[in-house]
Amino acid sequence: MRKLLSCSLLLLPLAVFAQVLQESTVVDASLNDFANLHPLIVHLPIMLLPVALATQVASLFLWKQPLGWVTLIALAGGVAGAVAAGLIFHPHTLDLTSAAQEVLDRHDSYAYWTVGLSTTALILKTGDLWLFQKKRWLELLTTLVLAGSAFTVSMAGHYGATLVYLHGVGVQGNYVTGESDHEH
Numbered sequence: 001m002r003k004l005l006s007c008s009l010l011l012l013p014l015a016v017f018a019q020v021l022q023e024s025t026v027v028d029a030s031l032n033d034f035a036n037l038h039p040l041i042v043h044l045p046i047m048l049l050p051v052a053l054a055t056q057v058a059s060l061f062l063w064k065q066p067l068g069w070v071t072l073i074a075l076a077g078g079v080a081g082a083v084a085a086g087l088i089f090h091p092h093t094l095d096l097t098s099a100a101q102e103v104l105d106r107h108d109s110y111a112y113w114t115v116g117l118s119t120t121a122l123i124l125k126t127g128d129l130w131l132f133q134k135k136r137w138l139e140l141l142t143t144l145v146l147a148g149s150a151f152t153v154s155m156a157g158h159y160g161a162t163l164v165y166l167h168g169v170g171v172q173g174n175y176v177t178g179e180s181d182h183e184h
Contacts, residue, residue, distance in 0.1 A: 024172070035173035036091040039164075044081025046157050048074045049118055053150040056125075056143050072125050075146070079118045082153065086111040091176040093169065100167040100175070107159035110152045117149035 031037065052074035059067035086108075093104060124142040132138050163169040170176050 035170065035176045037089045038085055038091050039170065041081060041089050042085040042157075042160065045078045045085060045114060045118065045153050048078035048081060049114070049146070049153045050150045052078055052121075053143075053146045056139075056146050060139060060143065068125070068129055071146075072122075072129060075118065075122050075125055078149075078153075079115075079122050082111070082115045082118055086115050091170065093175050094177055096169065096175055097167065100163060100169055103159050103162050103167060104169070107156055107163060110156035110159060113152040114149055114156055117145055117152060121146040121149055 031040075034040065052071050055067045055071040055074060059071060090108075090111075096104060121142055124138060124145060128135065128138045128142060164171060168174050
């Protein structure tokens with residue numbers, strides 16, 4: 001009986017939330033069908049920054065020059081995606097619960113760290129390829145900063161997923177009003 005009650009208490013919020021969602025008939029969505037573009041753009045840094053880290057680490061051991069350029073391109077795309085997702089297309093939120101607001105604050109903190117660290121790594125990598133070629137210390141420093149940005153983008157993604165899947169933020173436009181920096 002106790003297990004049944006526990007399961008019921010866990011599933012009840014999901015059942016209530018599922019009733020709030022409205023069934024959609026949209027099959028081929030256009031960009032105008034989305035409350036904002038953040039969820040579409042945010043996948044660029046989530047994908048490209050870890051790829052840049054992997055190619056950076058590989059370039060320490062083999063194919064140094066070609067992989068260095070691959071790292072730079074992936075890193076530039078990751079930085080562009082992080083800036084776009086975090087600063088340009090960040091949704092404006094409203095009426096969040098205190099728990100959802102705390103998660104959003106953590107998400108934003110990691111997102112801003114991602115922008116800063118990935119931009120720093122991009123500057124270091126650019127300097128390494130053009131100004132200070134073959135400086136091992138700069139390659140190692142770039143790797144460490146890039147590892148930091150890969151970690152922070154992963155954590156931002158974790159808290160972003162928590163907002164969507166546990167708090168329902170953004171699902172069918174819930175709690176968001178469009179693109180801009182959100183206000184607390």
